[in-house]
Amino acid sequence: MSPSLSAIALSSLLAASSPADSADETDLVEADEDEDDDEYGPFFEEEAPSDLEYLGQPTPRKHPVLSVGDGAFCFVEGTYCKASMILSADVGAGIRAPASDEGPDLPYAQFTFRGGFAIRPAMIRPNRDKRKAWGAWGLGVVSSWSKGTGSVTVRGSGQSLTEEETNSTTVFRIAAINQIWLSKRKHATHLDFAFGGAHSDVLTSGVRLWGTHAEVGMGFGGWGGMFLSGDFLDRDTRVVLGFRGHGIAAAPIIAMALVGLAAGGAL
Amino acid sequence: MFVSLAPFVALALQPAPEPSVPEPAPVVAAEPEASEPEPSADPRASEGIPTAVVAPEPETPEPEAAEPASTSPQQPVADNERFTVAAGAGGPPFYDEADVAALRARHNIRTEAREREEGPRWRCLIADPACGRNIEVNALAAYTYRGRQGDVRGGGQGDPRWSSGRAQYDLWVNLPVMPEVVGDKLFSRMTLGPKGGLIFSDGGSTWGNLGMAFRYWLGRGRWAPSVEFSSALTFKIGEQQTKDRPEPKWMMTRGPVGFTADIGIGVGGFGAIVLGGQYDSPLAREDVPDSVRTSAAGAFFIGFRGNILWGAPAAAAVATHAITQRAVETP
Numbered sequence: 001m002s003p004s005l006s007a008i009a010l011s012s013l014l015a016a017s018s019p020a021d022s023a024d025e026t027d028l029v030e031a032d033e034d035e036d037d038d039e040y041g042p043f044f045e046e047e048a049p050s051d052l053e054y055l056g057q058p059t060p061r062k063h064p065v066l067s068v069g070d071g072a073f074c075f076v077e078g079t080y081c082k083a084s085m086i087l088s089a090d091v092g093a094g095i096r097a098p099a100s101d102e103g104p105d106l107p108y109a110q111f112t113f114r115g116g117f118a119i120r121p122a123m124i125r126p127n128r129d130k131r132k133a134w135g136a137w138g139l140g141v142v143s144s145w146s147k148g149t150g151s152v153t154v155r156g157s158g159q160s161l162t163e164e165e166t167n168s169t170t171v172f173r174i175a176a177i178n179q180i181w182l183s184k185r186k187h188a189t190h191l192d193f194a195f196g197g198a199h200s201d202v203l204t205s206g207v208r209l210w211g212t213h214a215e216v217g218m219g220f221g222g223w224g225g226m227f228l229s230g231d232f233l234d235r236d237t238r239v240v241l242g243f244r245g246h247g248i249a250a251a252p253i254i255a256m257a258l259v260g261l262a263a264g265g266a267l
Numbered sequence: 268m269f270v271s272l273a274p275f276v277a278l279a280l281q282p283a284p285e286p287s288v289p290e291p292a293p294v295v296a297a298e299p300e301a302s303e304p305e306p307s308a309d310p311r312a313s314e315g316i317p318t319a320v321v322a323p324e325p326e327t328p329e330p331e332a333a334e335p336a337s338t339s340p341q342q343p344v345a346d347n348e349r350f351t352v353a354a355g356a357g358g359p360p361f362y363d364e365a366d367v368a369a370l371r372a373r374h375n376i377r378t379e380a381r382e383r384e385e386g387p388r389w390r391c392l393i394a395d396p397a398c399g400r401n402i403e404v405n406a407l408a409a410y411t412y413r414g415r416q417g418d419v420r421g422g423g424q425g426d427p428r429w430s431s432g433r434a435q436y437d438l439w440v441n442l443p444v445m446p447e448v449v450g451d452k453l454f455s456r457m458t459l460g461p462k463g464g465l466i467f468s469d470g471g472s473t474w475g476n477l478g479m480a481f482r483y484w485l486g487r488g489r490w491a492p493s494v495e496f497s498s499a500l501t502f503k504i505g506e507q508q509t510k511d512r513p514e515p516k517w518m519m520t521r522g523p524v525g526f527t528a529d530i531g532i533g534v535g536g537f538g539a540i541v542l543g544g545q546y547d548s549p550l551a552r553e554d555v556p557d558s559v560r561t562s563a564a565g566a567f568f569i570g571f572r573g574n575i576l577w578g579a580p581a582a583a584a585v586a587t588h589a590i591t592q593r594a595v596e597t598p
Contacts (some may be wrong), residue, residue: 051451052451054453055397056397056398056399057388057398091464093502107502109503148519149504169519173574187400216513220442220461224461243461245463252436252581255472256584256585260434260588261592264593
């Protein structure tokens with residue numbers, strides 16, 4: 001009897017069986033259908049098996065790290081997560097370039113806290129294995145808050161120069177994020193592209209305006225990554241290169257820094 | 268001529284050997300009795316597994332010094348090893364243990380069992396040669412000798428140098444860029460990856476840093492020594508300021524991008540003795556107002572950096588941070 005005929009016969013039997021029994025037997029039907037799975041191609045192929053593995057990472061975990069529901073939601077972004085929480089802290093430095101009549105370009109540095117979530121809209125299941133479902137595309141929303149160094153403006157010319165300075169710059173951003181996961185390996189590398197808006201102090205005006213925010217980043221799973229981002233506001237542009245770590249990894253660093261500053265009386 | 272052919276004639280007249288039990292495979296070529304392989308060389312022989320010998324090349328005894336080589340009745344000396352193929356296996360040639368040992372010796376392949384069986388601890392959150400990709404949080408506590416250049420417009424007045432401390436908290440992402448295969452296991456020989464974090468010193472001086480961290484493992488054990496090298500861009504984030512204030516207050520502070528680099532000798536991923544330096548670029552362009560100009564500065568440091576998971580490095584760094592804030596007065 002061919003697999004397809006056996007599946008039909010088994011389905012007929014299951015239709016007359018009790019609901020309690022059908023739950024287990026349905027899996028059998030799906031398993032038979034897998035044998036006739038005609039999906040074939042680079043996106044349907046599983047990772048090639050390897051004879052070599054690290055002693056510290058002997059077998060693939062059944063579920064992604066810190067996840068619920070077979071990777072339905074992950075608290076740390078993972079290769080096989082259907083939805084992920086984004087939570088990170090970062091430091092970055094770059095340049096603040098005001099309009100030419102507002103003063104010189106100056107160094108700019110900031111620290112940032114970021115949160116959001118991302119889903120994988122198009123996940124493909126090779127051989128219908130839910131745990132191996134994977135898709136290269138990720139889509140989500142992120143929001144971040146930064147505190148950066150202040151602004152200096154120099155207006156006028158000759159003897160009528162006017163200098164103004166602020167202590168810090170606060171920025172709030174919200175953006176859509178697109179991800180491209182580059183492989184199926186655990187903690188895979190991915191490229192992130194975020195585009196949205198930034199609400200920030202503009203130079204020394206004391207006015208907060210909305211501008212454009214754009215970021216290109218590269219992450220290693222959900223644990224860390226580097227990025228290049230820019231906030232483009234009216235007469236005020238800031239470009240930053242930074243490094244970010246997941247909140248779980250960044251939290252002890254922040255805690256140690258605050259304890260050290262507080263114990264030293266610097267706060 | 269008659270003398271040299273005598274052994275072959277004797278061999279040809281010798282009766283065929285009795286078949287062993289179970290029924291043996293046909294022998295491809297017979298060997299002289301003197302060149303029978305050692306029982307220990309072929310474990311199948313002791314197990315009753317029939318074998319056939321391919322390319323029989325008897326071991327050539329050392330010719331006696333008094334006997335000319337041209338008169339020896341022995342067969343020509345072979346340059347290669349002898350390989351014994353199991354007969355009746357029904358597949359590709361399967362060589363025995365002695366053959367595999369010969370191949371290992373020829374290619375200098377390790378013959379002993381895998382060196383290490385136990386895995387790393389803490390799910391690779393403490394770096395280990397047995398780990399692939401992993402992350403770690405490191406804390407550095409170091410003695411620091413700081414300095415700052417004076418302002419050239421004032422005749423170079425003020426060129427302070429002082430002893431201080433340094434606390435640094437970093438997140439490392441380790442990527443195995445040179446794995447090593449031992450048996451069926453991979454070990455990291457060299458890792459390289461991005462890192463970033465915060466640096467603190469006296470006067471509330473706070474820098475961010477982002478760069479690359481490199482580690483070369485000199486062994487494969489949990490306590491294997493390693494050489495670490497990291498370098499990063501550094502940028503001032505904040506410090507205590509007294510301008511227009513009766514009491515110093517930590518505030519965001521601007522500074523151009525400098526760099527830091529260090530080299531360390533470590534044990535496992537647990538800790539390392541580190542020697543390094545840092546350079547802060549000056550902000551002294553002509554179009555920058557005097558009030559925000561900064562001088563070039565730098566530091567050398569020597570200390571201990573380790574993974575915070577076992578506690579001591581974290582405690583040492585926080586203590587160094589606090590003591591530096593309270594005990595060191597910034598010139």
